[in-house]
Amino acid sequence: MRAVFGLVLIVGVALAGGAVYMARNYISAYQSELARQKQAAEEALANAKVDVIPTVTVYVSNRPLKYGERLTQEDVRAVDWPENAIPEGTFSDLTALFPESGANERYILRTMEKDEAIMEVKITRPGESAGLTSRLEKGMRAFAISVDVASGVSGFLRPGDNVDIYWTGSSGTVEGNTGGITKLIETNVQLIAVDQTAGSDVASATIARTVTVAATPEQVAALAQAQNTGRLSLALVGVQDDSVASAIEVDQRKLLGITAAAPEPKEEVEQVCTTRIRRGGEIVNVPIPCTN
CATH class of the missing domain: 3.90.1210.10 (Antifreeze-like/N-acetylneuraminic acid synthase C-terminal domain)
Structure with missing residues (x-):
């Protein structure tokens, strides 16, 4: 019995020794391969051409x-x-x-x-x-426009924005129209100040009373005349909108879709030509052919 136990013990020790030997050889081979790959990567990096960005x-x-x-x-x-x-x-x-x-x-x-x-x-x-003078390009002038919550786009205007300007007023008797009219008078006009603020870092919506735009002297004259004869309204232009608005004019008849009635045709009156002649003691009108 003791001989069998001793034999089993010897066999177990031999197997354990073999396993340790195999594991040591596997670890050694793995470390050698890892070192070889690391050396190869370093050599490749050293030999590679490095582009230096100036x-x-x-x-x-x-x-x-x-x-x-x-x-x-x-x-x-x-x-x-x-x-x-x-x-x-x-x-x-x-x-x-x-x-x-x-x-x-x-x-x-x-x-x-x-x-x-x-x-x-x-x-x-x-x-x-x-100040505003530093925001004006050569040939441009600063012009203030009175606005309210409706005409000022509910307070969402900021310095640096672009707006279209519409005029609403009475057209008098132009082309037989005695009602009001709304017309686009200026497009893509730049705002350089809102009230007394010229910076674009406004955190919240503010109901402005005046906005200041950059305009040419001719535009200033047109805006002054429009502001004194009617009401100006602003329409905010999108940041990426590079389109140019065409001439826009809307009156009451166009707004309601009313078309002017065609004039009734006039009846042609036959032209009759006569001449006066004396017959005895009286003068009578006698029809004759019209020459003209």
Whole structure:
């Protein structure tokens, strides 16, 4: 019995030793293969051609900036920007952004988030304030239009929006129409201020009393005449709408679908020509053929 037990023990130890030997060989082979693959990957990476993207220094905002705030050197920082993706109008030189001589104060014209590139269209020129004059392009004028909750699109107008302007008034006796008329007089006119706010970062709808638009002197004259002779209404134009509205004019008859009645045909009266002749002691009219 003891001999059998000893034999079983010897066989068990031999099997366990064999299993340990096989496991050690498997682990060793796995580690060798892993090291070989790692070395091959490193060699491939070392031999691969690495494309280096050229960069240029660009100044970005160091914090959120709102309309009207003064821009200081503490508000900007330099970052490396890919050369082929630089927005137009950025600054790569601090002295160009803040001139060393003369008036160098700059103010924010458009709200900017942190790490957004500082661009010429978003700030004033050196020494220029953030008033309406900085929002007007060459040849344009600022003109104020009185509005209410209806004509002002329920307070959803913002500086920078584009609107179509309609005039409603009495057309007098033009073309026989004695009622009111509504006509589109200007299209895609830009708003530069709502009440006393010229910044576009308005958080909620505000019922404005006046809006200020950028217009040419000729448009200003037309708008002034229209505002003094009738009522102006604004229609907000979509951001991606690049269509041009055609001439639109609606009167009461067109609104109600009333067509003018055709005039009754006139009866033709036969023309009779006569001449006077004397017969004895009296003068009588005698019919004769008409020559004309």
